[in-house]
Amino acid sequence: GQNIDQPTEMTATEGAIVQINCTYQTSGFNGLFWYQQHAGEAPTFLSYNVLDGLEEKGRFSSFLSRSKGYSYLLLKELQMKDSASYLCAVMDSNYQLIWGAGTKLIIKP
């Protein structure tokens, strides 16, 4: 079966760095996505990885290792507005997104 695992909840301090991990087992792979979702709002696209390595976009970076079925989202210089759920999703061989349950990130002052 297809499976995406990520921690349910994480807590970090304002100004610090946090890494949210995602492991996956899917039928085929056409890329991995990270989305941010604030409470009561729609998910917004953060990053896309299809090749191994690190993609950096401002304070956010995303890493992929296809051989390990592993990705992480790295958030630097955390701000209170980063408190949200972070969803990992993998596009399978049918170009359909398989979604993880999401990681709720709590930022404390």
Added chain:
Amino acid sequence: SAVISQKPSRDICQRGTSLTIQCQVDSQVTMMFWYRQQPGQSLTLIATANQGSEATYESGFVIDKFPISRPNLTFSTLTVSNMSPEDSSIYLCSGATGYEPYEQYFGPGTRLTVT
């Protein structure tokens, strides 16, 4: 990027009734999807809305319960039929161009409560 609007944003409905949710995108996307999201949980794909033909439903979802239309590239509707309290959820539509990086853009969602 695409801007996607949905209406209504929320509704409270009585069991046994039906509600139609509309989704409009501001640019031509090749793919449109309908999701359901329970509070605190991730997204569950209901179906892929296909232009001019029947939607493709995921396991556990059927056309009689969730009829979907997509008369053109930029507009789709999802109807939740014969509602029960178990249908209370957030319903989201999304669109994708079908080209790399294949990201989906989401509408703001429709919060449905069935009493």
